[in-house]
Amino acid sequence: MLPRPRPASRGTRSASAVLPLPSRGPASSVSRLRGAGHAARLPVSGGFPGGKCDPTDQDVVHTALRETHEELGLTVPEEHVWGVLRPVHDRQKASVVPVLAGVGPLDPQSLRPNPEEVDEVFALPLSHLLQAQNQGYTHFCLHGHFSYTLPVFLHGPHRVWGLTAVITEFTLQLLAPGAYQPRLASSERPTG
Template sequence: AVLVPLCLVRGAPALLYTLRSSRLAGRHKGDVSFPGGKCDPADQDVIHTALRETQEELGLEVPEEQVWGVLKPVYDKGKAIIIPVLASVGPLDPQNLRPNPQEVDEVFVLPLTHLLQAQNQGYTHFCQGGHFQYTLPVFLHGPHRVWGLTAVITEFTLQLLAPGAYQPRLFFPQLAGG
């Protein structure tokens, strides 16, 4: 589960992202992501997983009543299921967060106005063996490029929060879980 933290930065709505630690094992080290991780046996559900992981990674306590809901799941290449949990974390100064250096190299925000501007949106086409496989959204011109499943989750979030203002140009149901 991952938490999609909707926050207010200097009065403007924004999404909070992390840059995963370059010291982590696995292929996602150094990637832009939302805070999150695997379910622990003690977690009641995916919401508790997302909230616990956010607290562990960022030191940010998000009360359960600030959770707006669960978005549709996305699947990685290994068929793992990632469940995005959307929550309002209220006014936030990212500089006041104390990320766990074992898991997070950096924390940054992108205002919704930035994400909704067409010049900051793009698509990456993936090929394998010389054949087109799939296309994913990408969000550009921030401190880091938002791509991969984090961009897919960002796209779902924008569709929900700004349905008239955000219109994805392409849709690939095999990546969206059906």
């Protein structure tokens, strides 16, 4: 975990997103959302609740908690924030700071998503994310040549990909270091 970064200076694009980690007895799950308006505002491919830092936000944690309330109607007290992960960047160099927060027992059906920003809310149990058959990688080409590889999580209600999958992978490495091991070496390239 890293110290809480301040919002980026004017002229730079930064955002933050909450990874709400509900507890359900001994098992936990990672909540996710998908929204048409969401992808346009936050480069997290329709994933975790979050958005761009406002000038009035104290720091990226405040941004993430504010956006979570605006998008899901979920109030996460600041004392439930576990910490922040290293920022991830999209292809346009926009920065997204993942914020881990415990939200206690949570039923996605009990949330009040903002229909202007969120189409659907769903949860994936950690046990699902840790199963090898639900993990994969997507290889991207640029101008006909291999460019980069990103993780993807499969077989849930929706495919989890893009920056959402990258943030999920970082979180799994932190929460379940013995149980989750990325299977693709960074130098491995797709075949065929």
